[in-house]
Amino acid sequence: MAGTVFTGTIAHGLKKTLDSVITDDNDGVEAKCLMPKWCTEVDMPDNWMDDLEVAGGGLIGEKTEGAQMGTLTIKEGYLYRYIARTFAGKYIVTEEAIEDEKYSEIIDAAMRLKRSFWKTVDVDSTLMLVRATNTSYVYGDGQALAASAHPLAQGGTFSNTLATPLSPSRSAAIIAETNVMQYPSQDGIVEGYEIKCIVCPVPQWAVWNSMVTGNEKAAEPGQFNQPNVIYKKNWDVVPNKYWQNTTTNWIGITDAENGFKFMWRRKPRSRTWIDNDQELMKYGISGRWTRGNSNPRSLIFSNA
Amino acid sequence: MADNSHKYGFRFARSLHGEPQPQIQRMRLASAYSPSANGTAVGLEVGDPVELLSTGYVDLCPGVEATPGTAGNPWGIVMGFGPLYNSQLGRMDPSAYYPTGGITYSTNLERMSYVWVCPVFGNLWSLDCDDNTTATTEAAYLALLGENVEHILAVDTTNANRPKADPFLHITGHATTNTFHWRIVDYSMSVGQDFSGKNVSLIVQANVTSEAPFTALGT
Numbered sequence: 001m002a003g004t005v006f007t008g009t010i011a012h013g014l015k016k017t018l019d020s021v022i023t024d025d026n027d028g029v030e031a032k033c034l035m036p037k038w039c040t041e042v043d044m045p046d047n048w049m050d051d052l053e054v055a056g057g058g059l060i061g062e063k064t065e066g067a068q069m070g071t072l073t074i075k076e077g078y079l080y081r082y083i084a085r086t087f088a089g090k091y092i093v094t095e096e097a098i099e100d101e102k103y104s105e106i107i108d109a110a111m112r113l114k115r116s117f118w119k120t121v122d123v124d125s126t127l128m129l130v131r132a133t134n135t136s137y138v139y140g141d142g143q144a145l146a147a148s149a150h151p152l153a154q155g156g157t158f159s160n161t162l163a164t165p166l167s168p169s170r171s172a173a174i175i176a177e178t179n180v181m182q183y184p185s186q187d188g189i190v191e192g193y194e195i196k197c198i199v200c201p202v203p204q205w206a207v208w209n210s211m212v213t214g215n216e217k218a219a220e221p222g223q224f225n226q227p228n229v230i231y232k233k234n235w236d237v238v239p240n241k242y243w244q245n246t247t248t249n250w251i252g253i254t255d256a257e258n259g260f261k262f263m264w265r266r267k268p269r270s271r272t273w274i275d276n277d278q279e280l281m282k283y284g285i286s287g288r289w290t291r292g293n294s295n296p297r298s299l300i301f302s303n304a
Numbered sequence: 305m306a307d308n309s310h311k312y313g314f315r316f317a318r319s320l321h322g323e324p325q326p327q328i329q330r331m332r333l334a335s336a337y338s339p340s341a342n343g344t345a346v347g348l349e350v351g352d353p354v355e356l357l358s359t360g361y362v363d364l365c366p367g368v369e370a371t372p373g374t375a376g377n378p379w380g381i382v383m384g385f386g387p388l389y390n391s392q393l394g395r396m397d398p399s400a401y402y403p404t405g406g407i408t409y410s411t412n413l414e415r416m417s418y419v420w421v422c423p424v425f426g427n428l429w430s431l432d433c434d435d436n437t438t439a440t441t442e443a444a445y446l447a448l449l450g451e452n453v454e455h456i457l458a459v460d461t462t463n464a465n466r467p468k469a470d471p472f473l474h475i476t477g478h479a480t481t482n483t484f485h486w487r488i489v490d491y492s493m494s495v496g497q498d499f500s501g502k503n504v505s506l507i508v509q510a511n512v513t514s515e516a517p518f519t520a521l522g523t
Contacts, residue, residue, distance in 0.1 A: 003422065004325060006384035006385075006420060008386065008387075008420075010400075011397070011398035011400045014398055120495055136442075245306060245498065275325065278325065280325060282324075
């Protein structure tokens, strides 16, 4: 609608004549939100929050008898700042339209706003995946979220993308897990993490669930007696229907801390108010949040 | 994320003067007025631009698709309709749109077709672009801000019972030409906007309108 709901806007809802009102599914939208399945929700007590990378000194050296021991260096890495953003929207409805409408489903401003809010949460959080390799959107270390050369605080780089992109398969999963198990920590020493969750565009849902994570045995023809090592890992698969700029990319989310974060500065707040001059009812919803990722070790990306 | 979903017509984005809602004026459509866009009979929808005529009526404001020199200047955007006369049933009916072919009320002024219009001047409007080749990145759209542009009535006859003018911004014609109707001031802040896809939504304000004192008389 262009701005305001008039009686004309709901012309067919002014008398009880309809069997059904076919409209958006506004029920349980918060429960259907995908974001909590792959992001960590945290509260944001201030307007901005900083995450700082600090790297320890790494390995210690062998010491000759009587000689002085070597000195290790703690080094500061990148600083990533989360700044709260505000999202809001409203419906403006004439009092005539409210007085005359006979179907609560037609205007249903409160539920429509709730749907808009939670859909926005999902779309906005998914933009992190959409833009994962986009160098216009860099994170604390100056690299895109998924890059082949994330700088390490003590020097050197590491990659959190597959060197050769792989379409979803059991072998792709094994290669990804193998890479993640050798990720370096902040100090550059191999730490090793484990994939906990696969987030993929919807067209990949069946392959991930049936071929990769859903079978105790290897699902490839001729290998049915071979154990499927990925099965025991109990990975969650989250097909993200809002990730639509690709059908081939996918991401493994690891157990490294401070990965994908969704920070709530203020949870959704609904308000209703009246403009008496024009006899308009207004229904608004707003919330404040930001999202980001402070640790590139929290993911492995296949940029197919 | 691929193509953006198309939202019909001009949408009230916000007022330039802080009014919290569109300021509505009651305007009239002439008896038997039959809107047409680029030679196709269409109806009048919420979100269509209208021009002010010297007769006092408003009609659909053509865009760049019109014969050169015949395009008028937009005066306002349709926000709603009063009850319209249904000649078959002989009564006034509430309606969400003005039908193709028009409504004849002749001299029965109690049957007059009223349309609620928000003046374009003083407000910012959202409208979708008609191609995704002129610009495909946020940076490319950024470069268009401050330039002028025309709208185009693309005509949507998908629903044969309710053909629509379907205005878009004719983004390929963006220029600094001072006679163009719209000034691009921003792009939509919707998080779902994919700048590589179709239907990128820009925010425009009026550059030339048929409102006094910019135009001495309506078309």
